[in-house]
Amino acid sequence: MITAKNLSKVYRIAQPVEGRFGALRSLVRPQYIERRAVDGINFSIEDGEIVGYIGQNGAGKSTTIKMLSGILVPTGGEVRVNGLIPHKDRKAHLHNIGVVFGQKSSLWWDVPVIDSLRILKEMYRVEDKVFQKNLDGFSDLLDLGSFINQPVRQLSLGQRVRADLAAALMHDPGILFLDEPTIGVDVVAKERLRQFILEVNRERGVTVLLTTHDMVDMEKLVNRVIVINAGTILYDGSIQGLRERYGRQRRMELQFDGQCPALVLPDVKTEKMRDGRLVVLFDRNSYTVDEILSHIRQMGTPIRDIVIQNADIEQVVRDIYQEGGRAV
């Protein structure tokens, strides 16, 4: 169980002091500017959930993850993970969680993966039996065996993230924080990571909070989405709910026999493609498909083919960001 109450983080960024002895003056009287990275957010995550935490770069995602992990001390509000305050009960808290940053490895760079896993075993005081069981299990699921004796610096990105995931789960934590775990990983490796995360959630009941920019991650992994923008939460709920609330836009793609006609209707966006196709974007609450089609038919050019799509989640999220949260 994870709860954030009115949680906020303000960064004080030291500004370099210009002029003579600038470096020294900045030591004596440092000058700061403040940046509000997380601004009073509230949420609560139950055991066993997989929650997607999304937002643009700089929206406050990583800052939140770092406060939940105990790396950062919140400026205001409260965060509790399994009843513990992460930065205060640091050691006890760390036994309950596993953390993976897609951008940087938590493993030791110059030694084989297995050495890193062994030292983590010591640090977390994992029993031999548990360690062996997890090692076997993860070797199967993540195919660690093929690179476990290689130093981390020689691994591909996909292998490295797999190694990091195994490392984060060696001590059987109940909660997993993943900060952009699939970033930069190729499609096949991504799919494998997703399968693994689902498996860990299903078989071990691990609660997962993950940040991602990858909308396929969202569609395949997540039962609940929290959208953050400029430090505040814009949406917290199911993916379907997100679509219904923001994703009312439909995308109609028409292929004509002959000249592509111009369609002019209020609140309808059109885009002519190079090969004579026309893309029409409209709000399904303002127009029915039939209304749009009858307008086009009046223009006389025969329609050869039509494709109508839901806005995909990526489009939905783009809309939210652009609106800056004003629910439509």
Add this chain to the structure above:
Amino acid sequence: MKNQMDEFKFHIKIYGSLLKMTMRGILQYRADFWMSLVSVVLLNGANIVQLSVITWRFHALGGWSVGDLLVLYGMFMISWSIFSIFFHKLAKIEEEIWSGTFDMYLLRPVSPFLQLVGGDINYTGLCDTLMGFGLVITGLSLAGAEWGLWHILWFCLFILSGGVIVVCIRFLISCVSFWTTKAGALGSIFTQIYLLTQKYPITIFGRAFRVLVTGIVPVAFLNFYPASWLMGKPDAPAWLCMLSPVVALVLAGIASLVWRQGLRRYDSSGG
């Protein structure tokens, strides 16, 4: 009490494992390992030549004979090598904060300090240790000094205290990077200071400098005060010379407080 003892033993064990692993990582680059060792020996040779040139030209420096000076320099080198072999990483805190790797130390249920220092071992520093002992022994025979058991015990205590003092000063400087973007400027000021105290008795400098290296950046407790007393110099009262273990303890206390505050203040890198 028993719990604390267990915790202490646990950390010692982890430290050992970390060092073993670090060493394995280093030995992966064997060529680099030998090259560094050779270059350190050469560098030290150059230092000794420089010292002998200096001491030949000024037979006595502020009342210190060549032998005294060798002991002064040797003690500095031994204490310094404790820092450079085992605590070298403390000078890299700023870098680790910038690159974001510092986060990782806060994600494992073991003291971040221990993880930091366990992550690097600068074996080339061992040459400094040996060279330092060489200098002390040569110095003693040149000066014709006879040390009894009492002197040797104090010598060991001085060396250890000196090690703690360097480690703490460098550590405190690094901790500044929790508050400000750059600690580098302070680091180079420190270098300028110890470059003077490592080879020369501080009595040849002005009063302001002596106050600086005694009370503010107490590097004089690394070698000057201990060597004064051990070599029977009249430069400083005995009680002041023997204060170096106390200075070490006080600095260690300050460093531990500042470190804790720093961790609370830690902002990681970026959002």
